Amino acid sequence: MSTRKHKVLPKAETLIEALPWLTRHHGRTVVIKFGGNAMVDEDLKAAFAQDVVFLRHAGLKPVVVHGGGPQINAHLDKLGLVSEFKAGLRVTTDEAMDVVRMVLAGQVQRELVGLLNRHGPLAVGMTGEDAHTMTATKRYAEIGGERVDIGRVGEITEVDTGAIQALLDDGRIPVVSSIARSADDGNGVYNINADLAAAALAAALGAETLIVLTDVEGLYADWPDSDEVISQLTASELEKLLPDLASGMVPKMEGCLYAVRNGVNTARVLDGRVQHSILLEIFTDEGIGTMIVPDQGEQE
Numbered sequence: 525m526s527t528r529k530h531k532v533l534p535k536a537e538t539l540i541e542a543l544p545w546l547t548r549h550h551g552r553t554v555v556i557k558f559g560g561n562a563m564v565d566e567d568l569k570a571a572f573a574q575d576v577v578f579l580r581h582a583g584l585k586p587v588v589v590h591g592g593g594p595q596i597n598a599h600l601d602k603l604g605l606v607s608e609f610k611a612g613l614r615v616t617t618d619e620a621m622d623v624v625r626m627v628l629a630g631q632v633q634r635e636l637v638g639l640l641n642r643h644g645p646l647a648v649g650m651t652g653e654d655a656h657t658m659t660a661t662k663r664y665a666e667i668g669g670e671r672v673d674i675g676r677v678g679e680i681t682e683v684d685t686g687a688i689q690a691l692l693d694d695g696r697i698p699v700v701s702s703i704a705r706s707a708d709d710g711n712g713v714y715n716i717n718a719d720l721a722a723a724a725l726a727a728a729l730g731a732e733t734l735i736v737l738t739d740v741e742g743l744y745a746d747w748p749d750s751d752e753v754i755s756q757l758t759a760s761e762l763e764k765l766l767p768d769l770a771s772g773m774v775p776k777m778e779g780c781l782y783a784v785r786n787g788v789n790t791a792r793v794l795d796g797r798v799q800h801s802i803l804l805e806i807f808t809d810e811g812i813g814t815m816i817v818p819d820q821g822e823q824e
């Protein structure tokens with residue numbers, strides 16, 4: 525006698541738990557922002573690549589937008605150039621712009637493409653300059669009600685999703701560096717914060733979800749005094765919090781707000797230090813990190 529067929533094996537249970545989520549997300553586009561701070565550990569990078577390839581094979585259409593702040597800082601430092609940020613955005617001189625472009629497109633993006641392509645001929649790297657994917661005009665930082673010049677930092681004014689869509693239709697995984705062509709400065713290029721680039725792409729692609737991986741558990745309610753994570757916020761609630769946010773969270777939350785106000789169903793900030801957090805978030809009921817949802821009435 526055997527009772528084996530009546531047992532549900534824990535691994536099978538986990539797979540079956542994913543079934544409704546697989547059905548729900550099939551064919552949907554998900555934009556994933558991989559932050560520079562979550563990118564400094566080799567095991568985390570390899571696990572990230574596995575997750576993205578998993579999503580692709582599960583029938584989703586992942587698009588990766590990557591940052592590289594710490595990597596740019598390290599290179600500027602080697603050259604004896606200082607890194608300065610205002611309202612979470614790098615003050616970008618012409619000299620720094622060359623370094624930003626070289627590090628993002630030539631180093632960080634290449635490495636991610638290589639890690640993804642260990643699993644097959646899937647990833648194709650590009651920057652927002654390619655095929656007019658992202659066009660920008662000069663952006664100023666708003667500090668205490670004043671407009672501050674922060675150099676070659678851009679504000680995205682137009683997104684052409686043609687090249688990314690063609691890659692997705694061909695089963696590829698686009699890996700996009702956050703640099704835009706300039707609309708107001710001849711052949712110039714602009715440095716775009718990667719959170720904002722990911723949000724603009726997610727909105728233009730009509731993505732189901734924007735996932736922002738970073739080096740904290742989510743948005744803390746009272747940072748840096750407490751580490752209580754806000755699990756869910758509506759767009760209006762987030763809008764009220766925005767003026768009080770600090771450093772890297774400013775563009776991140778500005779991006780999440782833009783995404784959910786422009787047709788993306790949810791934006792999630794997840795801890796990129798936890799291996800496979802993307803899979804947990806997409807394929808289980810486990811709520812981790814911070815989720816931003818549209819206001820009622822704005823939802824699909």
Ligand SMILES: Nc1ncnc2c1ncn2[C@@H]1O[C@H](COP(=O)(O)OP(=O)(O)O)[C@@H](O)[C@H]1O
Nearest residue numbers: 559560561738739740742743744747770772773
């Ligand atoms: N309210 C907050 N909740 C969480 N982190 C915050 C908050 N305010 C500021 N931060 C800072 O923002 C950082 C994340 O932004 P950033 O360093 O730009 O990350 P990334 O490289 O992932 O884009 C955190 O490590 C933390 O130091």
Ligand SMILES: CC(=O)N[C@@H](CCC(=O)OP(=O)(O)O)C(=O)O
Nearest residue numbers: 560591592593613614716717718
């Ligand atoms: C204008 C601006 O601040 N651009 C960012 C682009 C990279 C980025 O956003 O990287 P993280 O996601 O790792 O922070 C920078 O120069 O650092």
